[in-house]
Amino acid sequence: MMITAVEAIPYAIPYTHPLTFASGSVATADHVLVRIHTDEGLIGEADAPPRPYTYGETQTSIANVVQDLFAPEMIGLDPLDRQKVHAIMHRTIHNQVAKGAVDIALWDLAGKAFGVPVHKMLGGWTDSLRVSHMLGFKPAEELLEEAHRFGEEYGITTFKLKVGRRPLHLDIEACRVLREGLGDNVEIYLDANRGWSANEAMEVLRRTDGLGLTLLEEPCDAKEAMSRRRLVERSPIPVVGDESVPTAGDASRELLSGGCNAICIKTARSGFTEATEILGLCTGLGVDVTMGNQIDTQVGSMATIAFGAAHRATAARAAELSNFLDMADDLLAHPLQIIDGRIAVRDLPGVGAPIDEDKLNRYRTDR
Template sequence: MKIERIEAIPYEIPYVKPLKFASGEVTTADHVLLRIHTDTGIIGQADIPPRPYTYGETQASIVAVINSIFAPALIGMDPFRRHAVQQVLRRTVHNNTAKGGIDIALWDIIGQATGNSVWSLLGGYAPSMRVSHMLGFKEPEVLLEEAQRFGSEYGVTTFKLKVGRRPIALDIEACRVLREGLGDDVELYLDANRGWTANEALEVLRRTEGLGLSFLEEPCDAREAMGRRRLVEKSSIPIVGDESVPTSGDVSRELLSGGCNAICIKTARSGFTEAQEILGLSTGMGVDVYMGNQIDTQIGTIATIVFGAAHEATSRRAGELSNFLDMADDLLADPLVIRDGRIDVPEGPGVGARIDDDKLAFYRLDGAPKA
């Protein structure tokens, strides 16, 4: 089997409401659907989310690097030779989500070719994943209402609170209102998206002591190395690396330097192959991991579920799997369902994301992709 052709298809689907976080916001899912065609007729697919404020990638840059650099180098290669493909991709620096999408699509091909689900090929540990829902920058009482609705409607009992974009006092008040309103049985953790300094993060931890927070994710920029190390040493809860750890090498740097002591894994930027390296490194060093969200579509969410549910360590905690509910539509032919706080692993060979071609035709961009 050989790779015959690679398509990078830009498309746009609006969000029902803007999604805001300390490092930016999105109003439209201006993603790229990747399709890798083989000479046997099997097509591997993946969804690629551009995040210019995090990794420097735009929709236009993803399409360009795939069409001009990656596709010419990969056409003619055997898709089963994943590590040989990885070496080709690593010749080009950065472009994390473009590389991640290619790897996921190759796994999709391998699963289809062998008649196996990628979930089972990766390990097949659990048939579903527990869901964590992200709460954004709203008044504390509105956040509480949203969390209570997700609890009653979907059975969700784990929530990530986005912080770091407004005065610290408001973030602290939101933590207090959520804990008092949801009770002690609901898990809460914070994500500052590099929005604070290390000293500000220490102040927040001091003032939220006793609220039972599980994690603090990416509180400050990784370049604040001494501050991050001091924060990890003084914090009573794990400090999670996210934007600072897209590759296994980055994970090694942050863990060994003391910049974090827990890891958020995102398949959109790591694919499955690099995510396995990150997971093995993390579990070998005895640090907590959980599956994060790159503001993924349902297609991207399936990839997160497939990887997260395949491994014991990533199945222990809820994965961030609900952002697609904020989209006005999706390309997936068989929509995901959150039931009793969980999403099932899709059945069938490959990754399991079946595209509605009519929707793709409607949302795809015929002209030049957005810069």
């Protein structure tokens, strides 16, 4: 089998409810569908979600780096020789989302070639994941209303609260209102998206002590090395690295330097290959992992499900999988369903995310 062509197709689908957080706001999914074609007619596919305010990648940059830099060197290779493709991509630094999409598309191809679901190839631990829902910047009562709705409609009992606002009492109030309104059986954890300083994060932890919060993700910029180390040492809950740990090298640096003591894995920026390396590092060191969401489409969420369901450690916590519900539409041919707070893997060869060609033609922006 040989790679004959690589496509990077830009498309745009609006959100019905924009998500706002400390580092940005998303109103439209300006994504890129990466497709790797072979001489046997098999096609590997993956979704690439640009997050320019976080990683600096844009829809245009992803399409260009995939088609102009990676594709010419990939054509003619066996798609099963993933390390050869990674060697090509490794020459270009950064561009993690572009690289991640290429890697996932290669795994999708491998699964289709062998007739095996990728979640089985990666480990096959379970057949479904618990779902965590992200709550963006809103007044506290609106956040509580949204959490109740997702609990009643979908059975979700884990919520990530986006924080990082100033003044701090806005987020502190939200924590208290959610805990009082949802009760003790619902998990609540925080994600500040680098919105605070380390000292502000310590103040928030002090003032929310007793509310049963379980995690604090990316409270401040990792460049605050000394203050952040002090925060990690004093925090009563794990401090999770996210934007600061896009690669295995970054994860090892932050964990060994004391910059965090848990890791958020996002397949959209690491693919499956580097996500496996990051996971191995974390399990070896005995630190918790979460499966994060890059405000993914259903296509992207299927990749998270495939990886998360494959491993015991990634399936231990609820995965961030529900934000596609705020999109007006999706490219996935068969929509995902959240039942009793869980999403099941699909017993299909590859990642299990076949594309609706009519929808792709409707939303693509290169024609």
